[in-house]
Amino acid sequence: xxxxxxxxxxxxxVAVIIGMTCALxxxxxxxxxQSLIGDAISHVALPGIVVSFLLTGTLASTAMMLGAGVSALxxxxxxxLIRRLGRVEISAAMGVTFTSLFAFGVLLLEWSQASGVHLxxxxxxxxxxxxxxxxxxxxxxxxxxxxxxxDLPPQLARVAWVGLVVVAYVVIFRRHLVVGSFDPDFxxxxxxxxxxxxxxxxxxxAIAAIAAFEAVGSIIVIAMFICxxxxxxxxxxxxxxxxxxxxxxxxxxxxxxxxxAGHGLIWLGLGFDISVSAAGMIATISGLILxxxxxxxxxxxxxxxxxxx
Amino acid sequence: xxxVWWSALTFTLGYNTSLVTIGAMLLGAGAGMxxxxxxxxxxxxxxxxxxxxxxxxxxxxxxVAGLVQGDGRWLPGLLxxxxxxxxxxxxxxxxxxxxxxxxxxxxxxAVLSTFFSFGVVLITFIQSMNVTGQSGxxxxxxxxxxxxxxxxxxxxxxxxxxxxxxxxxxRRDFLMVCFxxxxxxxxxxxxxxxxxxxxxxxxxxxxxxxxxxxxxxIVALTIIPPVTxxxxxxxxxxxxxLASLIGALSAYIGVTLSSINEGLPxxxxxxxxxxxxxxxxxxxxxxxxxxxxxxxxxxxxRRVHLRQGLLAVARDEPIFDGLTLRLLQRRGYIRRDGVATxxxxxxxxxxxxxxxxxxxxxxRYPDDALHQEHSGLEPIAHVxxxxxxxxxxxxxxxxxxEST
Numbered sequence: 221x222x223x224x225x226x227x228x229x230x231x232x233x234v235a236v237i238i239g240m241t242c243a244l245x246x247x248x249x250x251x252x253x254q255s256l257i258g259d260a261i262s263h264v265a266l267p268g269i270v271v272s273f274l275l276t277g278t279l280a281s282t283a284m285m286l287g288a289g290v291s292a293l294x295x296x297x298x299x300x301l302i303r304r305l306g307r308v309e310i311s312a313a314m315g316v317t318f319t320s321l322f323a324f325g326v327l328l329l330e331w332s333q334a335s336g337v338h339l340x341x342x343x344x345x346x347x348x349x350x351x352x353x354x355x356x357x358x359x360x361x362x363x364x365x366x367x368x369x370x371d372l373p374p375q376l377a378r379v380a381w382v383g384l385v386v387v388a389y390v391v392i393f394r395r396h397l398v399v400g401s402f403d404p405d406f407x408x409x410x411x412x413x414x415x416x417x418x419x420x421x422x423x424x425x426a427i428a429a430i431a432a433f434e435a436v437g438s439i440i441v442i443a444m445f446i447c448x449x450x451x452x453x454x455x456x457x458x459x460x461x462x463x464x465x466x467x468x469x470x471x472x473x474x475x476x477x478x479x480x481a482g483h484g485l486i487w488l489g490l491g492f493d494i495s496v497s498a499a500g501m502i503a504t505i506s507g508l509i510l511x512x513x514x515x516x517x518x519x520x521x522x523x524x525x526x527x528x529x
Numbered sequence: 530x531x532x533v534w535w536s537a538l539t540f541t542l543g544y545n546t547s548l549v550t551i552g553a554m555l556l557g558a559g560a561g562m563x564x565x566x567x568x569x570x571x572x573x574x575x576x577x578x579x580x581x582x583x584x585x586x587x588x589x590x591x592x593v594a595g596l597v598q599g600d601g602r603w604l605p606g607l608l609x610x611x612x613x614x615x616x617x618x619x620x621x622x623x624x625x626x627x628x629x630x631x632x633x634x635x636x637x638x639a640v641l642s643t644f645f646s647f648g649v650v651l652i653t654f655i656q657s658m659n660v661t662g663q664s665g666x667x668x669x670x671x672x673x674x675x676x677x678x679x680x681x682x683x684x685x686x687x688x689x690x691x692x693x694x695x696x697x698x699x700r701r702d703f704l705m706v707c708f709x710x711x712x713x714x715x716x717x718x719x720x721x722x723x724x725x726x727x728x729x730x731x732x733x734x735x736x737x738x739x740x741x742x743x744x745x746x747i748v749a750l751t752i753i754p755p756v757t758x759x760x761x762x763x764x765x766x767x768x769x770x771l772a773s774l775i776g777a778l779s780a781y782i783g784v785t786l787s788s789i790n791e792g793l794p795x796x797x798x799x800x801x802x803x804x805x806x807x808x809x810x811x812x813x814x815x816x817x818x819x820x821x822x823x824x825x826x827x828x829x830x831r832r833v834h835l836r837q838g839l840l841a842v843a844r845d846e847p848i849f850d851g852l853t854l855r856l857l858q859r860r861g862y863i864r865r866d867g868v869a870t871x872x873x874x875x876x877x878x879x880x881x882x883x884x885x886x887x888x889x890x891x892x893r894y895p896d897d898a899l900h901q902e903h904s905g906l907e908p909i910a911h912v913x914x915x916x917x918x919x920x921x922x923x924x925x926x927x928x929x930x931e932s933t
Contacts, residue, residue: 255638305819312573319749323800330794443642450635500649507643522630
């Protein structure tokens with residue numbers, strides 16, 4: 221039990237919060253066919269963090285988050301500029317932007333590595349969920365012990381805040397979001413401010429991506445934006461139910477993925493006593509859930525092809 | 530530094546470097562070529578899914594090779610593994626977007642993230658295995674040509690050359706499917722099969738490029754050169770040729786720059802070189818560049834203001850707009866106090882005549898007028914033949930109160 225409290229509780233909670241937050245936003249991204257904006261933004265967090273490090277000289281979280289936030293903003297503006305001014309198709313504009321910024325980030329990273337910086341591409345990609353150890357978490361009683369709680373890794377509080385902000389955003393703007401997702405023109409006509417809500421959505425995606433990036437790496441973010449929401453889309457025709465499904469899927473993949481990464485190989489009894497990347501495993505499980513939904517989801521067909529009862 | 534770069538640029542930095550440079554250039558050309566067709570088919574980001582989907586294959590091949598020979602780094606095997614898992618990923622993208630209600634974007638994102646994460650799981654597994662050459666595997670994330678063997682560079686060069694030839698042979702079928710799939714079907718070309726071929730070639734380019742730019746950045750080589758080429762031409766085959774040139778040039782600049790110092794990441798430099806070329810085209814292209822567009826917009830605005838100003842003069846209406854007043858003054862059509870000069874009156878009469886001819890033309894031949902791009906600002910004599918204008922003028926009824 222104390223092992224669980226110390227080593228697994230915090231990473232698991234962080235993974236669950238991140239997963240559910242991303243999945244919540246993912247519902248709208250999938251409906252709007254903008255899934256890949258999450259992909260683009262999580263790639264450009266790298267240059268943002270590297271630049272903020274080079275400017276401030278610290279790996280402090282605030283500076284990192286700020287850097288990643290600015291780079292997300294730069295990305296969105298660049299994509300729009302290239303799309304509008306260059307008359308380039310949106311997916312190509314995205315491809316140009318995020319690959320270039322990522323390349324820039326890698327170049328800067330390699331450069332700064334010469335001066336002894338502890339930051340690398342792999343870390344940025346797969347994060348390090350396992351390192352979130354709660355040293356004071358020795359037993360259940362620690363949960364009520366203020367001294368022990370003060371020792372909780374700061375990432376937990378941070379992702380919890382981000383989760384709250386995102387939930388608040390979705391609750392406050394739910395009508396605007398729904399209308400804008402299904403019919404932007406109508407949204408504009410009833411003054412639901414689709415442009416502002418869209419921009420806010422992208423900002424929320426960026427915030428979630430950055431918070432997750434620091435704790436769990438960017439790859440899990442992309443998976444969690446898309447897979448649970450996409451799987452949920454195949455389960456139901458109602459948005460409320462879809463969101464509920466996506467939350468359930470995110471929860472299952474986070475917990476199951478974390479456990480499998482730590483103990484899966486031992487359970488398999490292959491004689492390996494090693495653990496694999498938890499972030500990677502969580503994302504893999506979410507993909508498997510989506511695969512299951514693609515094969516058996518009750519609403520997997522296009523609505524035009526569905527049969528009426 | 531400059532000397533090293535110069536000798537790399539002139540292929541005098543040694544056999545290996547030259548070989549790598551040539552291999553990367555061929556790869557860049559191939560990526561640009563196939564990327565053009567994929568861009569025209571509006572599926573650019575599918576290469577993102579392909580490249581990320583190579584990771585589990587790479588890792589599995591590494592594990593197998595490691596178990597067999599103790600060292601996982603065996604390029605042909607790794608490439609084969611990468612190709613197999615990329616093919617599986619591609620197949621899943623197709624299946625998800627064709628058979629379920631999810632859009633292609635969600636399919637791409639789902640496959641990309643799931644495959645890549647599984648690859649990461651495998652990599653962390655490998656890290657606890659007792660296999661040498663592990664650092665070689667992370668090279669595939671962001672690419673590295675620094676330690677490339679001559680045999681590897683040759684393999685890449687030969688494969689890239691084969692791909693170039695294949696794309697060249699298939700270019701007309703690709704174009705037909707890109708622009709008019711139903712027409713292609715009537716010509717006995719199956720769009721489905723051509724799409725499959727296109728994606729297979731794209732996959733081959735991505736897999737071969739893994740070692741050079743790494744799997745995250747190879748996407749850039751299939752997207753940026755075609756987008757850049759699009760700024761310079763409206764003709765598809767010319768665009769293909771340009772894109773392959775731009776791809777080769779980016780690779781040339783990037784690889785030679787990276788040979789200055791061991792630590793410089795080749796993939797990043799190639800992509801940034803491509804991005805530099807893109808920015809230049811984006812800003813300066815005479816047809817679609819930002820500056821050209823801004824200039825054209827300004828010119829259009831001036832013409833509208835001038836025409837409206839002259840029409841106002843002709844109708845004896847007051848003019849309030851600042852730009853209109855300035856334009857009319859500069860041409861000497863009105864005096865500083867706003868009163869029209871004789872030349873202004875003449876120009877105003879001409880303008881009004883033009884406007885009436887255009888209006889009549891639009892009324893009589895609405896279909897033809899719809900195809901004219903200039904919406905009446907162009908002198909009508911530039912657009913219509915003289916006899917058509919004479920006919921129009923004959924139909925022009927004199928205005929009430931006009932003494933012509």
